[in-house]
Amino acid sequence: MAVLPDYRGKGIGTLLLNELLRRLTIAGYPAVSLSVDPNNTAVQLYKRFGFIKVGLNGTSWDMKAELHR
Numbered sequence: 001m002a003v004l005p006d007y008r009g010k011g012i013g014t015l016l017l018n019e020l021l022r023r024l025t026i027a028g029y030p031a032v033s034l035s036v037d038p039n040n041t042a043v044q045l046y047k048r049f050g051f052i053k054v055g056l057n058g059t060s061w062d063m064k065a066e067l068h069r
Contacts, residue, residue, distance in 0.1 A: 001013070001016055001017070001020070003016070008041075013042065013045055014045065014048075017045065017046075017049055018049075020032075021049060021065070021067065024067055025067045025068070025069060028069075029067055030066065030067060031064055031065060031066050031067055032064070032065055032067060033054070033062060033063065033064040033065075034046065034051065034062075034063050035057055035060045035061065035062050035063075036060060036061055036063060037059065037060055037061075038059075038060070038061050043061070043063075046063055046065075049065060050065040050066065051063040051064060051065040052064060052065070
């Protein structure tokens with residue numbers, strides 16, 4: 001998922017991630033993971049949604065969030 005630079009900081013990423021996590025929760029997934037460059041400003045967004053660093057893959061962080069029904 002990516003938001004074009006001109007549209008960042010306007011809540012679009014938050015809306016997209018919220019909807020994605022909502023749908024995954026409804027579908028019964030227990031958790032979700034992602035990979036992100038630790039210098040990417042989106043790391044703070046992911047942390048707000050409960051993602052935690054669980055590993056390192058090259059130069060990227062693997063992050064995971066538990067989903068709750």
